[in-house]
Amino acid sequence: MIRRILSLVKKEFIHLKNDWWLPVFMIFGGALELLMIGWATSRPISNLPLMIWDQDKTAASRNLVISLDNTDIFDLLDPVESMTSIEDSMDRGDINAAVIIPQGYSEELSVPGGEPVIQAILNGAESIPAREAQRAFEGVIRDIGEKTTIKHLGLNPDELSGFDFSLRVWFNEALSEAYFTTPAELGLMLEFTILLFAALTFSREREFGTLEQLLVMPFTSLEIIIGKSIPVILVGMIDFSLMLGMVHFAFKVPIRGSLPLLFLLAFIYTIVELGKGMAISIFSKSQHQAFLLVFMIGMIDFMFTGYAAPVESMPQIIQYLANIIPAHHWLDILRGILLKGSGLMDILPSVIALLILGLIIVYFSFRYIRRALD
Amino acid sequence: MSFRHLWAVIRKEIQHILRDRGTFILVLITPTIVLLMMTYALSADIQHVPIALLDYDQSATSRSYIQHITAGDDLDLYIIVGSIEEIEELLTRGKIKAAVIIDPGFSEDLLAMRGFSLQIIIDGTEPESGGFAVDHIGWRTEAFANQILASQFQTRGFALDSIQPIDLRIRAWYNPNLKPRVDLVPGLLSIVLGFPALSVALTLAREHEHSTMEQLLVSPITRIELLLGKMIPYIITGLINVIIIPLLAIVWFQVPFNGSFLLFFALSALFLFAELSMGMTIGVFMRSQSAALAASLLIVMFPGFFLTGIFFPIASLPEMARMESLFLPGTHYAIITRGVFLPGIGMDILWPSAIMLTVIGLSFTGIATLFFKKKLA
Numbered sequence: 001m002i003r004r005i006l007s008l009v010k011k012e013f014i015h016l017k018n019d020w021w022l023p024v025f026m027i028f029g030g031a032l033e034l035l036m037i038g039w040a041t042s043r044p045i046s047n048l049p050l051m052i053w054d055q056d057k058t059a060a061s062r063n064l065v066i067s068l069d070n071t072d073i074f075d076l077l078d079p080v081e082s083m084t085s086i087e088d089s090m091d092r093g094d095i096n097a098a099v100i101i102p103q104g105y106s107e108e109l110s111v112p113g114g115e116p117v118i119q120a121i122l123n124g125a126e127s128i129p130a131r132e133a134q135r136a137f138e139g140v141i142r143d144i145g146e147k148t149t150i151k152h153l154g155l156n157p158d159e160l161s162g163f164d165f166s167l168r169v170w171f172n173e174a175l176s177e178a179y180f181t182t183p184a185e186l187g188l189m190l191e192f193t194i195l196l197f198a199a200l201t202f203s204r205e206r207e208f209g210t211l212e213q214l215l216v217m218p219f220t221s222l223e224i225i226i227g228k229s230i231p232v233i234l235v236g237m238i239d240f241s242l243m244l245g246m247v248h249f250a251f252k253v254p255i256r257g258s259l260p261l262l263f264l265l266a267f268i269y270t271i272v273e274l275g276k277g278m279a280i281s282i283f284s285k286s287q288h289q290a291f292l293l294v295f296m297i298g299m300i301d302f303m304f305t306g307y308a309a310p311v312e313s314m315p316q317i318i319q320y321l322a323n324i325i326p327a328h329h330w331l332d333i334l335r336g337i338l339l340k341g342s343g344l345m346d347i348l349p350s351v352i353a354l355l356i357l358g359l360i361i362v363y364f365s366f367r368y369i370r371r372a373l374d
Numbered sequence: 375m376s377f378r379h380l381w382a383v384i385r386k387e388i389q390h391i392l393r394d395r396g397t398f399i400l401v402l403i404t405p406t407i408v409l410l411m412m413t414y415a416l417s418a419d420i421q422h423v424p425i426a427l428l429d430y431d432q433s434a435t436s437r438s439y440i441q442h443i444t445a446g447d448d449l450d451l452y453i454i455v456g457s458i459e460e461i462e463e464l465l466t467r468g469k470i471k472a473a474v475i476i477d478p479g480f481s482e483d484l485l486a487m488r489g490f491s492l493q494i495i496i497d498g499t500e501p502e503s504g505g506f507a508v509d510h511i512g513w514r515t516e517a518f519a520n521q522i523l524a525s526q527f528q529t530r531g532f533a534l535d536s537i538q539p540i541d542l543r544i545r546a547w548y549n550p551n552l553k554p555r556v557d558l559v560p561g562l563l564s565i566v567l568g569f570p571a572l573s574v575a576l577t578l579a580r581e582h583e584h585s586t587m588e589q590l591l592v593s594p595i596t597r598i599e600l601l602l603g604k605m606i607p608y609i610i611t612g613l614i615n616v617i618i619i620p621l622l623a624i625v626w627f628q629v630p631f632n633g634s635f636l637l638f639f640a641l642s643a644l645f646l647f648a649e650l651s652m653g654m655t656i657g658v659f660m661r662s663q664s665a666a667l668a669a670s671l672l673i674v675m676f677p678g679f680f681l682t683g684i685f686f687p688i689a690s691l692p693e694m695a696r697m698e699s700l701f702l703p704g705t706h707y708a709i710i711t712r713g714v715f716l717p718g719i720g721m722d723i724l725w726p727s728a729i730m731l732t733v734i735g736l737s738f739t740g741i742a743t744l745f746f747k748k749k750l751a
Binding site: 019021022025026029030033036037039040041043044045046047048049075090091092093096109113114115116117118119120121122123124125126127128129130131134135137138141142144145146148149152153168169170171172173179180185188189192196200204208284285286287288289291292293295296299300303304306307308309310312313314315318332335336339340341342346 | 552
């Protein structure tokens with residue numbers, strides 16, 4: 001049996017040799033892509049164009065502008081003198097925010113009991129930068145306001161102050177953005193690579209009508225499935241190792257937990273996705289269909305990796321759905337082992353969920369494929 | 375170019391699409407399903423973030439503080455713990471996203487108006503909920519401290535009701551509550567519409583793979599006719615989605631649509647043209663469908679997801695990535711969709727994006743036609 005499986009694997013590799021673009025693309029392309037996208041997006045939000053209309057033009061208003069500039073998240077544009085310019089730039093999407101300092105700001109600020117009004121306008125058409133800008137505005141205004149009050153009261157700044165909190169970010173002391181982004185990006189690319197490879201296994205044979213040939217040969221369906229699986233698993237694991245190296249060495253994401261455990265679970269995850277991909281490939285009548293199905297399933301799975309929004313805050317029904325998505329548990333495991341140094345016991349629920357899902361998916365795909373093959 | 379020839383290719387492609395009904399249905403419904411799922415999942419407001427509290431102060435003030443910060447829907451008190459080790463374990467297991475440590479002397483400092491410090495610990499692996507927790511703990515703490523300070527001011531005879539004299543009025547235009555779904559739905563359009571459009575790369579590669587390309591080329595059809603004929607059916611299916619998706623966005627997700635639908639439709643056609651021409655270029659170079667597929671994933675889709683300003687602002691990208699984003703049709707289309715949906719702007723502002731899409735479309739069609747000839751000569 002092993003010899004027959006090996007001959008099947010050899011056949012697959014001959015095929016890959018003729019079509020060498022595909023494995024090269026997926027193995028190195030995925031890793032390079034991760035390098036590029038990780039590099040581009042693993043940084044704090046900065047450089048947001050900010051427009052200022054300073055009607056006051058005093059030392060106090062300039063001080064406010066400087067404080068905004070010092071937050072390092074804005075790119076200060078040339079000051080303007082009218083609401084029309086702000087409206088126009090906002091409509092064009094050229095700016096993410098605008099601040100209007102009213103005339104008399106400095107005066108009101110200098111008398112105790114005065115209450116100057118600062119208007120800030122956010123561009124809601126891009127809500128993620130808008131929220132970042134909002135945070136910065138609130139911080140700057142709080143600082144200036146408190147300092148002013150303390151001065152008015154003639155108090156010692158050490159004596160009266162608002163609160164100041166010390167923030168500690170566990171598992172990511174330096175607040176490196178790469179810690180957040182690269183594991184999810186790795187997850188996305190790994191899933192697409194495996195799904196794609198697996199989805200092509202039978203759909204290609206079927207499209208070319210060579211599936212029948214394979215079936216009349218003296219292989220059992222089990223042997224065919226295993227023979228088709230081995231190259232996919234190999235590509236998946238090589239891809240994972242390369243990308244993990246990238247994440248660790250290029251983006252300095254630590255591997256705090258056990259590396260063998262991580263590889264073991266990556267292997268299990270690969271098999272789960274392989275099962276899904278093979279089911280797609282039997283279901284699809286052509287490679288084109290397989291391609292579209294992979295896209296649909298891959299994109300939906302990606303939402304559950306916590307890249308753009310935490311799963312806990314999703315609608316209840318989506319949270320239930322998350323439990324049956326292998327990628328969701330895999331990302332919990334990946335983040336846990338890389339960043340939190342979790343041992344098997346810490347991530348046990350995710351591991352068990354992944355195993356159960358894996359058994360169900362692999363069992364049904366296997367039955368489905370066998371029935372289709374026999 | 376002869377329209378009879380063009381029509382022949384279109385008919386052939388449509389026949390192919392219709393024969394393979396599963397594919398046709400997928401090309402048609404994938405954008406809607408993916409958009410529906412993604413928006414639904416990504417657009418929820420963050421709520422009920424579980425936090426733990428460690429109270430070293432154990433005073434009436436600290437207890438009322440704990441009540442104050444967990445009173446809303448934003449932060450949920452998961453547990454009050456007795457030691458920092460418990461926090462560590464809860465964070466490692468992912469049971470809580472943040473923890474607040476109230477130091478001894480909290481109430482004393484606060485009542486004496488000496489300022490006080492708090493320690494906040496967040497789970498650094500989950501940026502969204504961590505950042506959310508910091509913001510909300512901060513706001514609630516500030517409000518709480520202000521209440522206490524104001525009453526202290528009064529007892530000391532200062533005529534102040536708040537430590538904060540500046541009245542900051544923040545307004546968000548186009549999206550007053552900064553609901554993510556309002557800008558995500560238009561933003562995601564480029565991904566969901568662009569992907570089925572890339573399948574044109576597959577249909578070209580398919581002709582290579584099945585060796586039917588030679589047959590097509592000995593027919594009197596010119597190359598540009600062949601390429602355009604391959605594109606048009608996908609532009610049509612894409613445009614059907616351009617009608618369905620805004621309806622879905624407006625009715626289901628309640629995204630405002632303030633611009634002109636006609637303009638949106640026309641510019642969407644332009645976007646599909648640009649995306650398809652990239653797909654064709656890939657199809658010309660790749661000899662098999664699987665390679666074409668991998669290439670479109672790596673060259674168009676992943677960058678289209680991360681570098682077109684949907685999740686991460688383009689302004690914050692490094693110079694080189696910003697340059698690359700200019701060559702992605704999705705970048706320009708995201709400007710168009712957000713502009714037409716939200717501020718409702720017209721061609722007077724959107725023309726540079728329209729020109730860029732045209733340039734991308736024409737150059738890639740040109741490259742495809744040119745290399746198509748060379749490859750077969």
